[in-house]
Amino acid sequence: MKKSIHYLFLFLFSGYGLQAFSQCTVAVTPANISCYGANNGSANANVTGGAAPYTYQWSTGGTNGSVSNLAAGNYSVSVTSSSCVISGVELVNNGNFSGGNSGFSSSYSYCFWPNCLSPEGYYTVDNDPSFYNGGYCSCPDHTSGSGNMMIVNGAVTAGVSVWCQTIAVNPGTNYDFSTLVTSMNSGTPAL
Numbered sequence: 492m493k494k495s496i497h498y499l500f501l502f503l504f505s506g507y508g509l510q511a512f513s514q515c516t517v518a519v520t521p522a523n524i525s526c527y528g529a530n531n532g533s534a535n536a537n538v539t540g541g542a543a544p545y546t547y548q549w550s551t552g553g554t555n556g557s558v559s560n561l562a563a564g565n566y567s568v569s570v571t572s573s574s575c576v577i578s579g580v581e582l583v584n585n586g587n588f589s590g591g592n593s594g595f596s597s598s599y600s601y602c603f604w605p606n607c608l609s610p611e612g613y614y615t616v617d618n619d620p621s622f623y624n625g626g627y628c629s630c631p632d633h634t635s636g637s638g639n640m641m642i643v644n645g646a647v648t649a650g651v652s653v654w655c656q657t658i659a660v661n662p663g664t665n666y667d668f669s670t671l672v673t674s675m676n677s678g679t680p681a682l
Contacts, residue, residue, distance in 0.1 A: 516540055517570050524563050532561035534568070541572035563671045582658050588639035592616045598652040599643060612646040614653070620675045627675035642675070 517538050524532040535557040538545050549558045550567045558566070565587060585594030592601055592615075599614045607613060608624040620627035620642045632638040643653055 517568070519568060524561070528562075530560050530562040532563065533557060533559040534561065534566060536568050536570055538570050538572070541575045543572065546571040582660075584656060588616045588641055591639065595654050595656045596652075597654055599646065608642065608644040611644050612648075612651070614641060614643040616641050624675070630675070 517536050520535045520537065522533045524530065534549075536547060537556070545556070547554055547556055548569045548571075550565070551558050551561070558568075585591075592603075597614060599612050602608065602613045602615050602623070603617075605622055606625060608615065608627070615623050616639050617623065618632060618637055618639050619629055620640075621629035623642055624644065627642070632640045641654065645653075
């Protein structure tokens with residue numbers, strides 16, 4: 492049975508996980524969207540240490556301990572108290588593919604011409620899957636509708652690396668890595 496992934500978009504919810512700064516910590520708990528294109532995700536920042544009251548500033552403009560009605564994407568939160576400031580950082584380079592085919596490696600072959608994704612094992616970064624494989628839907632990315640996404644025709648061989656990036660981490664610190672994957676071909680869905 493052939494399995495293939497037709498579309499891949501990577502994102503890291505910045506600030507998610509447990510990050511320690513001075514005597515303060517914040518644990519951000521995400522609730523992912525229910526399906527592609529939905530905006531029903533949420534995130535809750537739980538602070539320990541420091542001195543209440545806490546001030547929250549989300550990248551969405553929210554100022555409470557939680558945000559809701561989120562689409563898939565990159566988000567960050569900065570929490571301030573009278574004794575500390577805590578903020579999340581984006582660790583994935585070009586995780587939204589706005590920089591095109593850069594900042595990561597792949598064992599797949601890169602292509603950039605019309606209909607180049609017909610053989611398995613190829614990928615491209617662009618905003619229209621149908622340009623690269625006529626059998627794929629013409630659909631927008633999940634953020635602005637015009638942004639880039641990684642479009643992949645999955646290899647039939649198991650264990651082939653689709654997207655790779657080395658990220659420096661600190662021992663004893665928890666990190667969350669999230670991704671959005673969906674099939675571009677409803678006739679032979681990979682998921």
